[in-house]
Amino acid sequence: MPHAQRLAGAGLLLVILVAWQLAALRGLPSYLLGPLEIARHFAAALGSQELYEHAVASLLRALPGFALGTLLGITLGLAAGIARSFDELLSPLVFLTYPVPKIVMLPVFMLWFGIGDLSKILIIALACFYPTFINAYYGARATPRILVWSARNMGAGEALIFRRVVLPAALPLIFAGLRVSLALSFIVMFATEMINARSGLGHLIREAENGLRFDLMYVSLVSIAILGYAGDRLLRFSRRYFLPWEESHA
Amino acid sequence: MKSLRTFIPIIILLVAWEAAARSGLWSRIVFPSLVNIGREFFLFIVQADAWEQIWTSLYRAFGGFALAAVVGVLLGMLMGRSQLVAGLFDPLFSGTYAVPKLALFPIFIFVFGIGSLSKVALIFLECLYPMVIMTYHGARSVNRVLVWSAENMGATRGEILRRVVIPATTPYIFAAFRVAVPVAMIVVVITEMISSADGLGYLVIYSLSSLRTDRMLAMVVVIALIGYALDKLVVLARDRLIYWEKLDTYYV
Structure with a gap:
C-alpha cells in the first residue's frame, strides 16, 4: 500500500481517538470511558496479578481448543480431499452441519463433559474444526491435475506427491481457514466464559458488568483485543514463513 | 444410490x-432418547408461542444482517473503486478483524439497553467485517480489460459501475452473505444465551436450567434447522440471480 494511503488510515484512526477523547472531556455517560482513561486503567491493571491470571485461564481454553480443532480439521479435510472413501464418509456430515451455529452445542457439552474447562475446550475445537476442514478439503481438491500427473510421470510415489504437490497447493487455503478458526476460537472462548465460568477474561467482563466496574470492563475488552490481534499477527507472520511464494495479502 | x-x-x-x-x-x-427429543420438538412447534420465539430470534438476526449488508456492500464497493477510501478504512478493518467483537456486548447493553437493539447492533458489527472485506476484495479484482474496453466504447462512469463493476462483484457479495448469515445466527444465539428473556438462545439455557434436556436438544434441532434453511435460501437466491459466474467459496 502506498505511503499516502497508510497516512490516510492512520489519520482516520487519530481523528476518531481525538473526537472520542474530546467527547469524554465534555462528559459522557459513566459507562463510556475516554481513550486516555481506558489506557490509564489498563496500565494499572497490567501491574496487578489478577489480569494475568484471567488472561492465562482464557488462553488455556482457547489454544488447546484451537489446536485440537484445526489439527483434526486439516487432517480430515486433506484426507477427504484426496481419498474418495473419506470424502463420502465425512463431507455430507460436515457440509450438512456447517451452517448450524455450533455454540448451541455448549449446553449439551456441559451436560456430557461437565461445566469445567473440558466442555469449553471441546466446543472451541468443534467451532475451529469447520473452517479448516472445508478449506483443507477445497485446497486439496483444487490441486492442479497437471502437476500431479507430471510428478507421477517423473516417478514420484503417492507420499511424495502428497508432500511436494498437494500440500503446498492446499496451504494457502489452509492458512485462510486457520485465520478464520483463530478468530472463532476467541469468540467462542469469550462466549463460553460469559455464559458460565469462574475465571477468564469473559468471566471478568461479566463480573465487572454485574458490579458496575466499568474500568474492569474496558480492561478486559482491551486485553482480549490485544490477544486477538497478536494471535492474528503471529499467524500472518508464520504464513509468510511457510508460504514464501505467496503474496502476503488477504 | x-x-x-x-x-x-x-x-x-x-x-x-x-x-x-x-x-x-x-x-x-x-x-435423552430421540423419541423424547422428537416429541418435545413437535410439542414445541405446534405452540403459537414457539413461532413468536423463532420470529424474535430471526428478526434480530435479520435486522443486524440486513444493516451490515447495506453498509458493508456500499463501503466495500467504495473501498474497491477508490484508493483514498481504501486507505482510510482498510487499516481499521484489517487491524480489528481478529478482535472478538463479542467483548463489546456488555458495553452495548449499557448503551443500547438489554432489549433487541444491543443484539442487533452486535450482529451488525460482526456481519460487517465479512461483508466489507469480501466486497472490497471483489470490487478490487474486477478485470481491468473489461473496464478499459467499456471506457473505450464510450461508457460513462455510471454505466461502467452498473454494467461492469456490479456484475463482477456480485458473486463475492453472495459469498459474503454465505459467511455472514451463519455469523448472524451464531451471534443471536450467543447473545440470547448470555442475556435475554426471549428468543431461541434463551429457551436453550432455560431448558437446561430446568433440566429438561430433551427439550433443550429439541431447541438445538430447531436452531440447526433454521441455520441450515437460511444457508440453503442464500444458495438458492445466488444460483437464481448469478448465472454468469460460479464462485463456490465458503471463506475468502
Missing part, C-alpha cells in the same frame, strides 16, 4: 445416539 450413501454416516450417528440412550449406562438427562 449416491444420495442414499451420503446419509449413511448420519444414520449411524443417530442409531449410536439411540443405543446410548437406551443402554441405561447414562442418565436420561445426559442422553
